[in-house]
Amino acid sequence: MLRLTCPYCGVAAEETELAPGGEAHLARVGPEGNDDAFHAYLFERENPRGVHFERWRHAMGCGKWFHAARCTVTLEVFGTYPAQTTEPPAHIRAAITAKRPGWAWRGLS
Amino acid sequence: MKRYSAFAIAREALRDHTGWGRAWGNPEPRRRYDAIIVGAGGHGLATAYYLGRNHGIRNVAILEKGWLGGGNTGRNTTIIRSNYLQDPSAAIYEKARSLYETLSQELNYNIMYSPRGVMMLAQTEHEVRGYRRTAQANALQGVDTEFIGPERVKALCPIIRLEGPRYPVLGALWQPRAGTARHDAVAWGYARACSEMGMHVIQKCEVTGIRREGGRVAGVDTTRGPIDCDKLGIVVAGHSGRLAEMAGFRLPIESVALQALVSEPIKPAMDVVVMANTVHGYLSQSDKGEMVIGGGADGFNNYTQRGSFHHVEETVRALVETFPMLSRLKMLRWWGGIVDMTGDRSPIISKTPLEGCFINCGWGTGGFKAIPGSGWAMAETMAKGEPGPLAAAFSLDRFREGRFIDESVAAGVAH
Numbered sequence: 001m002l003r004l005t006c007p008y009c010g011v012a013a014e015e016t017e018l019a020p021g022g023e024a025h026l027a028r029v030g031p032e033g034n035d036d037a038f039h040a041y042l043f044e045r046e047n048p049r050g051v052h053f054e055r056w057r058h059a060m061g062c063g064k065w066f067h068a069a070r071c072t073v074t075l076e077v078f079g080t081y082p083a084q085t086t087e088p089p090a091h092i093r094a095a096i097t098a099k100r101p102g103w104a105w106r107g108l109s
Numbered sequence: 110m111k112r113y114s115a116f117a118i119a120r121e122a123l124r125d126h127t128g129w130g131r132a133w134g135n136p137e138p139r140r141r142y143d144a145i146i147v148g149a150g151g152h153g154l155a156t157a158y159y160l161g162r163n164h165g166i167r168n169v170a171i172l173e174k175g176w177l178g179g180g181n182t183g184r185n186t187t188i189i190r191s192n193y194l195q196d197p198s199a200a201i202y203e204k205a206r207s208l209y210e211t212l213s214q215e216l217n218y219n220i221m222y223s224p225r226g227v228m229m230l231a232q233t234e235h236e237v238r239g240y241r242r243t244a245q246a247n248a249l250q251g252v253d254t255e256f257i258g259p260e261r262v263k264a265l266c267p268i269i270r271l272e273g274p275r276y277p278v279l280g281a282l283w284q285p286r287a288g289t290a291r292h293d294a295v296a297w298g299y300a301r302a303c304s305e306m307g308m309h310v311i312q313k314c315e316v317t318g319i320r321r322e323g324g325r326v327a328g329v330d331t332t333r334g335p336i337d338c339d340k341l342g343i344v345v346a347g348h349s350g351r352l353a354e355m356a357g358f359r360l361p362i363e364s365v366a367l368q369a370l371v372s373e374p375i376k377p378a379m380d381v382v383v384m385a386n387t388v389h390g391y392l393s394q395s396d397k398g399e400m401v402i403g404g405g406a407d408g409f410n411n412y413t414q415r416g417s418f419h420h421v422e423e424t425v426r427a428l429v430e431t432f433p434m435l436s437r438l439k440m441l442r443w444w445g446g447i448v449d450m451t452g453d454r455s456p457i458i459s460k461t462p463l464e465g466c467f468i469n470c471g472w473g474t475g476g477f478k479a480i481p482g483s484g485w486a487m488a489e490t491m492a493k494g495e496p497g498p499l500a501a502a503f504s505l506d507r508f509r510e511g512r513f514i515d516e517s518v519a520a521g522v523a524h
Contacts (some may be wrong), residue, residue: 001418002409016419020408023363039509043361043452047350049412072364072410 007080009062021055024067025087025106045063049073051103053088056080070098110305113217127196132297133177133304138311141337142170144491145329146315146344147352149173150182151292152469152476154299154310154346155484156491161306164492170310170338171300172331174315178296181346184414184446185477186369186391186403188382189225190287192254194243195514197502198455199250204499205482210292210479218298220290221396225380227287228262230431232276232387240282247284254284266381273430276387283514289382290395295480319355319466326356326465331396341466342491347412347447349470358462360470361452361508366416367406367474368424370443374398388427392435400435402428406448406474416445448473455514458486458496459505468505 002015011017022045029041046052052072057065066070067085071093078084078099088109096103103109111117111130121128144160146153149171160166173179189209190200213219224393242258247254259271262281271278300310311333319341328337343352347364374397384391391403404423404424407417421443429436451457451471456479458469469487472479486499496504502514 013416023410035509040359043508044359045350045361045363047360047363047410049348049351052410054409068410072412075411075413075415 001076002075004056004068004077004080006058006061006064006085007066007082008064009058011061012060015059017058017060019057019059021057021065024053024055027086046106051078051100051105053105055083060091071100110301113219123196129265130444132301133310136172136309136311138309138314138333139488140170141328142309143168143338144340144342145169145336145338146171146342147329148180149177149296149300149310149312149343150180150344150346151178151295151299151348151480152472152483152487153342154296155345155480156469156487157303157308157484158299158306159485159488160492161303161308163488166492167306168306169303169304170336171308171310172314172316172329172336173310173312176312177300177310177465178293181446181448181476182184182296182480183293184369184444185292185408186393186401187289187292187477188227188287188384188391188393188403189222189290189478190284190382191478192227192229192243192247192282192284192287193252194246195455195516196250197514198516199247199252201482201486201499201503202479203250203252203482204485205479208289208481208485210263212295212298215509216298216302218294218301220294220298221292222288223287224286225382225393226265226283226285227382228257228265228281228283229384229386230262230278231280231282232273232278232385234279234388237279240280241249243282252393253286254282257281257283266379266383268378268432268434269383270431270433273388275430276358280509285287287382292477295477299484316355319352319463321357321463324464326463339465340491342469342487343466343470346449346470346472346476346486349449349468353461353468356461356463356466360457360468360505362449362471363410364412364447364449365407365409366411366414366445368404368416368420368443368445370402370404370421370440371395372400372402372435372438373441375400375438383431385427385431388431390424390427390431392428392432399441400438406450412447414445414447448476450474452508452514455516456483456503457505458483458490458500458503460490460494460496461505
C-alpha cells in the first residue's frame with residue numbers, strides 16, 4: 001500500500017486516507033491561450049514510466065492538498081512537499097537525482 | 110497449418126498426437142514489411158487479421174515485447190457485451206459482439222464463446238432511470254437489451270440477494286446475447302489465422318524507437334534490429350504513451366492498474382454474468398468453476414501490473430453483500446493489468462500527427478469485449494488511410510474539438 005507523509009500535519013498517511021488528484025504543476029491557460037494550449041492543459045498528460053509528480057489530498061486527515069514525487073515503475077516515493085509552488089523544490093529534485101540520475105519530467109531534470 | 114476438426118482429433122488419436130505441429134510460426138523478422146503492428150495482444154492481432162482478410166494486406170509483422178496475449182488480453186474478466194448508451198460505442202461494441210458469435214468457426218479455433226447473458230444491476234433510483242434510458246437507446250441502435258425487474262433478476266441468478274444491506278436490487282439491464290469467451294484463445298486463434306496468411310507474429314521483440322523521414326513513418330528500431338514499414342499501427346494499451354512519445358506526439362491518456370481475482374472452483378452456481386456498478390464488483394463463473402471477479406481501478410499512475418490492496422477489499426465486500434454464499438470462498442489468484450484511460454473513458458482509433466502511423470488505444474477497463482470490432486475498424490483505418498464509419502467518432506482530435514463519447518455517465522468505472 002502506498003504511504004505518503006503529509007507535509008502539513010506530518011502524518012505518514014496510508015493510501016486509504018488520501019485522495020489522488022492527478023498530475024501536478026499543470027499551468028492553467030489564460031485568456032491569451034489558443035485551442036491547442038487549452039487541449040494540452042485539459043487532456044494531454046505526461047503519464048511517465050518512471051519519475052512522476054502528483055497532487056494528493058490528505059482527505060481523511062488534515063484535508064490539505066500537497067504534492068508527491070513518485071516512481072510509477074517501482075512505486076518508490078521520493079518525497080512530498082506543500083502545494084504552494086509551481087515546480088518541485090530543489091531538495092526534492094536532488095533526492096530524485098540521487099536515486100534516478102538523468103531523470104527528466106516536462107523539461108525538469 | 111493443420112485444420113482442426115473432429116476428423117483431425119480422431120486421426121491424431123490413432124498416432125499419439127504426433128502430427129499437430131505448431132499453431133503459429135516463430136519467424137525471424139524480415140528487413141521490411143508493408144505494415145507493422147506493435148503489440149500482439151487481442152487488438153493488435155485482430156487488426157492484423159482483418160488487414161489480411163478484409164483488405165488483402167498480408168506482408169505484415171506483429172511485434173510483441175513479451176509473449177503473445179500476455180498483457181491485458183490474458184488479464185481481463187472475459188466479459189463480452191454491447192449495451193452502451195452512445196451510438197458510436199454501441200456500433201463498435203455490437204460489431205465486436207456479433208463477430209465473436211461466429212469467431213470460432215471463422216478462425217477454426219474454439220474461443221469458447223458463451224452467450225450466457227449479462228445483467229447490470231440497478232441498485233439506486235438513478236441507475237434505474239439510467240438503464241431504462243440505455244434500454245431505449247439500445248432498441249434504436251438495434252442492440253438487444255431490456256430492463257427487467259427484481260423477480261426476473263432472482264430467477265436468472267438465484268444466488269443473488271435482492272435486499273442488500275446498503276443497496277437493494279431494483280432491477281437490471283439484461284442483454285441475453287452477451288456473455289464470455291476464453292480470453293487466451295482469442296489471442297491464440299487470431300495469431301494462428303495471421304500466421305496462416307503468411308504474417309509474422311514476432312515475440313520477444315521490443316520496439317525501442319520509431320524512425321521518421323520527412324514527417325512520415327519509415328520504420329521501427331527493435332531489440333532484434335531495425336525494420337522498415339509503410340504503415341505502422343500502435344496497439345499497446347498501457348504503454349501507448351511511451352510509443353506515442355517515440356513517434357513524437359502526446360496522448361490524452363493515463364495508465365493505471367486494474368485488478369481481478371478468481372476463487373477456488375465450486376460446482377455450477379450461476380450461469381449469467383452479473384455486474385454491480387454501484388457497490389462496484391462484477392462476477393461470473395468460469396467453465397472450471399472458479400468465480401471470476403473484477404474490481405476497481407486505482408486512482409494514480411502505475412506501470413507495475415500490481416494494484417492497491419484496498420480495492421480488492423472493496424470489491425470483495427461488494428460481492429459478499431450481493432452474493433452472501435461467496436463469503437466462505439478462498440481466493441486462488443489475484444493479478445493486475447495496466448489500462449490506458451482517456452479523458453472521456455472511450456477508446457481512440459485514429460490517424461496520428463505522424464503520417465503513416467495509426468493508433469488504437471484507450472480501451473481502459475473494458476477492451477476485451479471489443480477485440481474483433483476494434484481490429485476491424487483499425488484495419489479499415491490503416492488500409493484506407495482514413496477512418497471508416499466505425500472508427501470515425503473515435504478520432505484523436507475529438508478531445509480538442511469537444512466531441513466526447515461520454516460513457517462514464519452510463520457506466521461509472523466498469524465499461
